[in-house]
Amino acid sequence: MNLLNPLALAFALLAVPIILLYLLRLQRREQSISSTLLWRQVTLDREANTLWQKLRKNLLLFMQLLTLLFLVFALLRPYINVPSTISGRVAVLIDASASMRATDIAPSRFEQARERTRELIDQLGATDQMILILVDGAPRALSSLTSDKAQLREALAQSQPSLSPANWSAAIALAAATNAGAADANTVVISDGANADDLKLIQGRARFVPVGSSGDNVAIANLTLRRSLRGLSAFMRINNLGAAEERILVSLKADGSLVDARTFTVPAGESTEFTINGLNPNSGALEAHIDQAVNNRLEADDTAYAVNKTNATRKALLLTNGNRFLEQALSTLPGLRVTRAVSVPVDAPAYDLYVLDRLSMTLPARANVLLIGASPVFSTSGAFSDTQFVRTEAHPVTEQVDWRGVNVQLAQRLNPPAWLRPLVESQGGPLLYAGENNSDDKRQRMVLIPFELRRSDLPLQIAFPILVANSVDWLAPAQGVNAPASVRPGDVVPLPENAIVIRPDGAQVTVDRRGFNQTLQPGVYRFQTDQQSGALNGAFAVNFLNPSESAIRPAGELAIGTQDGSNAAAAPGMSQREFWNWLAALALLLLIAEWWVYQRGVPTLRRR
Amino acid sequence: MLTEAFLGQLRTLALSSPRRHRGTTTGERRSVKRGRSVEFADYRNYTPGDDPRRVDWNVYARLERPVIKLYEDEEDLSVHLLLDQSASMFWKPEDATRAEKFERAADLIGALGYVALASGDKVTVHTSTGQQFGPKRGIVTFAELIAFVERVKQSAPNNRLSLNGWLKAYAQRARPGLCILASDLLDEAGAAEGLAALGAARLDVSVLHTLCPEELDPQLSGDLRLKDVETSAVQDLSMDDIVLSQYRQRLADWSAEIASLCRKRGGRYYLTDTSQPVEQILVRDLRKEGWLF
Numbered sequence: 001m002n003l004l005n006p007l008a009l010a011f012a013l014l015a016v017p018i019i020l021l022y023l024l025r026l027q028r029r030e031q032s033i034s035s036t037l038l039w040r041q042v043t044l045d046r047e048a049n050t051l052w053q054k055l056r057k058n059l060l061l062f063m064q065l066l067t068l069l070f071l072v073f074a075l076l077r078p079y080i081n082v083p084s085t086i087s088g089r090v091a092v093l094i095d096a097s098a099s100m101r102a103t104d105i106a107p108s109r110f111e112q113a114r115e116r117t118r119e120l121i122d123q124l125g126a127t128d129q130m131i132l133i134l135v136d137g138a139p140r141a142l143s144s145l146t147s148d149k150a151q152l153r154e155a156l157a158q159s160q161p162s163l164s165p166a167n168w169s170a171a172i173a174l175a176a177a178t179n180a181g182a183a184d185a186n187t188v189v190i191s192d193g194a195n196a197d198d199l200k201l202i203q204g205r206a207r208f209v210p211v212g213s214s215g216d217n218v219a220i221a222n223l224t225l226r227r228s229l230r231g232l233s234a235f236m237r238i239n240n241l242g243a244a245e246e247r248i249l250v251s252l253k254a255d256g257s258l259v260d261a262r263t264f265t266v267p268a269g270e271s272t273e274f275t276i277n278g279l280n281p282n283s284g285a286l287e288a289h290i291d292q293a294v295n296n297r298l299e300a301d302d303t304a305y306a307v308n309k310t311n312a313t314r315k316a317l318l319l320t321n322g323n324r325f326l327e328q329a330l331s332t333l334p335g336l337r338v339t340r341a342v343s344v345p346v347d348a349p350a351y352d353l354y355v356l357d358r359l360s361m362t363l364p365a366r367a368n369v370l371l372i373g374a375s376p377v378f379s380t381s382g383a384f385s386d387t388q389f390v391r392t393e394a395h396p397v398t399e400q401v402d403w404r405g406v407n408v409q410l411a412q413r414l415n416p417p418a419w420l421r422p423l424v425e426s427q428g429g430p431l432l433y434a435g436e437n438n439s440d441d442k443r444q445r446m447v448l449i450p451f452e453l454r455r456s457d458l459p460l461q462i463a464f465p466i467l468v469a470n471s472v473d474w475l476a477p478a479q480g481v482n483a484p485a486s487v488r489p490g491d492v493v494p495l496p497e498n499a500i501v502i503r504p505d506g507a508q509v510t511v512d513r514r515g516f517n518q519t520l521q522p523g524v525y526r527f528q529t530d531q532q533s534g535a536l537n538g539a540f541a542v543n544f545l546n547p548s549e550s551a552i553r554p555a556g557e558l559a560i561g562t563q564d565g566s567n568a569a570a571a572p573g574m575s576q577r578e579f580w581n582w583l584a585a586l587a588l589l590l591l592i593a594e595w596w597v598y599q600r601g602v603p604t605l606r607r608r
Numbered sequence: 609m610l611t612e613a614f615l616g617q618l619r620t621l622a623l624s625s626p627r628r629h630r631g632t633t634t635g636e637r638r639s640v641k642r643g644r645s646v647e648f649a650d651y652r653n654y655t656p657g658d659d660p661r662r663v664d665w666n667v668y669a670r671l672e673r674p675v676i677k678l679y680e681d682e683e684d685l686s687v688h689l690l691l692d693q694s695a696s697m698f699w700k701p702e703d704a705t706r707a708e709k710f711e712r713a714a715d716l717i718g719a720l721g722y723v724a725l726a727s728g729d730k731v732t733v734h735t736s737t738g739q740q741f742g743p744k745r746g747i748v749t750f751a752e753l754i755a756f757v758e759r760v761k762q763s764a765p766n767n768r769l770s771l772n773g774w775l776k777a778y779a780q781r782a783r784p785g786l787c788i789l790a791s792d793l794l795d796e797a798g799a800a801e802g803l804a805a806l807g808a809a810r811l812d813v814s815v816l817h818t819l820c821p822e823e824l825d826p827q828l829s830g831d832l833r834l835k836d837v838e839t840s841a842v843q844d845l846s847m848d849d850i851v852l853s854q855y856r857q858r859l860a861d862w863s864a865e866i867a868s869l870c871r872k873r874g875g876r877y878y879l880t881d882t883s884q885p886v887e888q889i890l891v892r893d894l895r896k897e898g899w900l901f
Binding site: 040 | 696697699702709792794795796820822823826828830831832833834835836837838839841842843844845851854855858859862
């Protein structure tokens with residue numbers, strides 16, 4: 001047995017004032033009585049008992065001194081060395097990935113992991129230190145490296161499992177940084193071991209504490225929407241990750257009302273795919289849910305959401321005799337549906353954008369046009385080949401466009417109207433025009449490239465897709481915001497600043513400069529970017545859909561670290577076990593007994 | 609203190625005397641002298657000078673010699689009610705406002721006086737401070753007695769009283785009769801000598817030992833310096849269960865000692881708790897003890 005705080009022995013000097021007070025204590029309270037006649041006889045009687053009375057007084061003193069002794073002893077913080085599974089500097093990695101939400105052990109794997117961690121905290125010796133690292137998508141330390149058990153327990157109580165996969169390599173790096181330079185460092189991993197191959201990266205002494213028992217799970221692996229000739233179709237894939245055949249009831253809701261429910265029988269380890277056709281094309285959001293399955297241990301992957309974004313698409317009509325560069329550049333643009341034709345269809349609906357490539361055609365009034373090559377619209381005054389780059393006007397169309405490396409063989413010299421401004425100047429003349437015509441009843445935007453693409457190396461430059469994208473965005477601004485249709489929990493959605501997002505739980509959040517990052521809750525998020533109109537002009541879904549996390553089969557034993565678990569158990573370290581709390585409890589008991597003796601006398605020696 | 613109903617109850621009672629006493633006037637008590645009542649006592653031979661009316665002629669016819677018929681003579685009884693007025697009788701617990709112990713003793717003396725007056729006895733009430741009522745007879749003096757008791761209640765106690773000295777002094781001038789002493793008997797020298805002197809004066813001494821609950825069963829705790837209100841003597845004691853139980857034992861022994869002293873002289877002893885109502889002490893307790901009939 002050793003002492004951690006020998007200086008506390010100085011508190012033993014408190015015995016001196018106790019004894020002094022005891023000696024000075026005999027201040028008697030005066031009590032008037034009718035006569036001392038009988039009392040005096042009592043005292044005469046008591047003479048024989050004086051010794052005992054003194055003893056009783058001394059008993060009180062003795063108990064007080066004993067109480068002090070225990071308290072001082074507790075303050076000295078004595079400890080004994082006990083064999084312990086953990087000692088030294090311990091980094092505990094607690095798996096908080098989505099698979100830890102599985103309920104194959106009640107109440108959940110994560111709760112059991114917390115319980116295991118609590119046990120480890122209890123085993124922590126007086127000089128040992130521990131850090132708790134919660135491992136989810138972005139691993140972080142729950143507490144500092146400390147030996148304060150209360151702090152560790154409190155930090156542990158605030159931990160929550162996430163919906164993201166565990167980023168083990170980041171967590172191991174964090175633990176390694178904490179344990180750097182410590183000779184007695186070791187790592188404890190509390191995990192179900194599912195999707196934890198990275199754990200093999202752990203160096204040094206390490207131990208794996210497995211949680212979880214069953215891998216039975218049924219998950220929605222995919223939910224996507226497709227617009228087809230038959231309307232809106234929903235495509236789904238259901239995975240049975242369990243060890244037995246499952247009958248699975250899946251329901252599909254469109255905007256909150258049930259539109260379909262089906263039962264499938266999926267063999268063990270297999271998946272089924274199906275398409276539900278004929279959905280209302282105007283549906284905003286769809287929700288698929290596994291309503292019934294026998295062995296379904298993870299709830300998070302039972303629901304999937306999809307947003308019908310097709311109604312936010314811009315339509316473009318590409319009029320060309322064939323231009324692979326242009327078609328490719330246009331087809332990669334998100335939210336743009338390109339129809340290719342050689343002439344404007346007779347009864348075609350109005351398009352947001354017309355792209356004319358070396359063709360001349362009568363376009364609807366107010367049409368936004370990207371004109372490429374020989375232009376019949378404006379008169380020309382010859383051509384020029386001196387196309388050395390001079391300068392670029394600042395304009396949305398030329399943003400990020402680097403024209404310096406562009407070589408043009410021959411360009412036409414135009415006589416454009418005043419509203420069409422040159423954006424790129426060369427030695428011979430302008431090489432790019434853009435402008436907005438607000439005259440009479442026309443309201444039209446136009447981007448004009450006065451040369452044929454094949455007569456330049458522009459399509460081979462990086463500038464070309466940027467130029468096309470800029471032009472399309474400027475000519476036909478996106479109705480909604482170009483948000484992805486589905487993101488994973490925790491992802492950041494690039495929404496413009498000040499956009500308002502309504503979360504699935506109804507809370508409204510204003511987006512700041514960094515984009516929208518409160519995507520922890522799966523569900524459909526609606527947003528509006530134009531605060532004046534107030535119309536909800538977009539939505540996106542946050543989906544768990546993560547086949548690897550749905551595979552929750554636990555790894556019973558995992559050899560990690562340079563020393564595997566069995567070796568670590570065979571050579572246990574020594575931990576310093578303190579027992580001052582027992583001493584303090586004893587002191588309290590003694591204090592109670594002392595008070596009782598003072599109040600009641602000593603019952604066993606009481607006379608009749 | 610004395611309600612009409614209670615007085616009515618008292619009026620039916622009378623003090624019982626363990627012995628007969630010689631009275632001064634004709635009363636309702638049987639006298640030690642033969643008298644002229646209707647109650648037959650004895651016969652004796654006729655001697656010249658006897659009243660011929662008292663010769664029993666029936667016996668004369670049978671025995672042919674004159675025999676005088678003797679009757680009980682009924683006389684009054686001298687009742688001496690002694691009230692201890694020492695400081696210890698006036699003692700009250702620290703939280704009490706009135707000296708209930710003394711007031712209750714005074715009330716008891718008043719009520720006993722009423723019983724005696726109602727039964728035609730000659731009543732003397734004497735306190736240790738020298739105040740005296742009577743000797744008086746007749747129920748008509750009752751109001752005077754009550755006034756006296758009230759006056760005594762208001763008066764100051766003796767500072768240092770020798771119980772024996774007071775009793776001896778009274779015994780010298782008391783006519784034989786019944787004597788009731790109401791006292792706590794808390795005197796260093798005890799009361800044995802005084803009680804003996806009263807007995808020698810042919811008084812039947814009954815001791816009504818008045819102690820309050822705080823004296824009978826003290827609830828004291830802690831380290832105390834006990835101070836005697838009468839002698840100002842101090843006594844250091846650390847109270848605990850043992851001390852308290854020893855006190856109770858000592859009290860019981862002391863009480864038994866005085867009781868045996870009284871009985872040896874043909875007197876009576878009763879230890880009364882002054883927190884009890886006067887009605888209960890008189891009508892129930894003392895009657896049961898045979899003090900009243």
